[in-house]
Amino acid sequence: MTAKPLKMIAGLTALAGITACAPSNDPVYTQFYREAGSIVDTGQFGNATLHNRQVMTGEKKVTFEMANRFATEVRSTVTFAFNSAQLDANAQAILQQQANWIRQFPEMRFRVYGHTDLVGSDAYNRALGLRRAQAVVSYLSTLGISRSRLEAVVSFGETQPLIVTQGRERRNRRTVTEVSGFAKGQGQLLDGKYAQVIYREYIASAVPPSQISSMTTATAGGE
Numbered sequence: 001m002t003a004k005p006l007k008m009i010a011g012l013t014a015l016a017g018i019t020a021c022a023p024s025n026d027p028v029y030t031q032f033y034r035e036a037g038s039i040v041d042t043g044q045f046g047n048a049t050l051h052n053r054q055v056m057t058g059e060k061k062v063t064f065e066m067a068n069r070f071a072t073e074v075r076s077t078v079t080f081a082f083n084s085a086q087l088d089a090n091a092q093a094i095l096q097q098q099a100n101w102i103r104q105f106p107e108m109r110f111r112v113y114g115h116t117d118l119v120g121s122d123a124y125n126r127a128l129g130l131r132r133a134q135a136v137v138s139y140l141s142t143l144g145i146s147r148s149r150l151e152a153v154v155s156f157g158e159t160q161p162l163i164v165t166q167g168r169e170r171r172n173r174r175t176v177t178e179v180s181g182f183a184k185g186q187g188q189l190l191d192g193k194y195a196q197v198i199y200r201e202y203i204a205s206a207v208p209p210s211q212i213s214s215m216t217t218a219t220a221g222g223e
Contacts, residue, residue: 067179074101080173085131099143111180112136114155117172129155136175149183
């Protein structure tokens with residue numbers, strides 16, 4: 001074999017080697033030549049550790065995120081009859097939902113804001129709004145929520161109406177429950193007890209209610 005064909009073979013071999021290193025759209029080829037674990041890691045690996053670090057350093061505001069979650073997952077507002085701070089059946093049902101959510105997070109503190117419509121004087125409406133907030137706090141406490149985690153210290157009176165009208169408007173006669181921070185003595189959530197929160201929220205809360213029927217109970221009682 002002459003020198004020229006040998007040079008051509010060497011050139012083709014080198015070209016094949018370069019082609020083998022070139023990017024490919026073949027998923028089998030690309031996964032085979034990528035680093036170990038590349039199929040498993042979709043770019044989210046380490047996000048949990050990043051989240052923990054951001055919370056502990058203050059980069060991520062837990063209170064803000066919990067407040068958004070509370071407002072999204074439960075109804076945070078109850079309304080009242082005109083010139084009243086009494087909780088009707090609908091308001092009580094909403095507050096029971098709030099209490100169920102609040103129980104999941106014993107490290108958090110909550111604040112209740114009272115509002116009124118624009119009928120009446122500002123001073124009277126501020127006092128009425130505060131009474132409404134206090135009524136909500138009192139009812140939540142009867143559902144097992146510690147008073148130390150509940151505040152009814154602020155009333156916006158008639159200064160923040162949802163519906164701008166001088167007349168009676170039930171949607172303005174309301175209280176709003178919000179997450180306000182960590183309960184006293186709890187400190188940051190991620191202080192080595194985060195696993196307990198995960199267990200409480202995602203496992204314990206997923207346990208279904210008893211499946212024992214009333215008929216079975218009656219039969220057992222009859223025996």
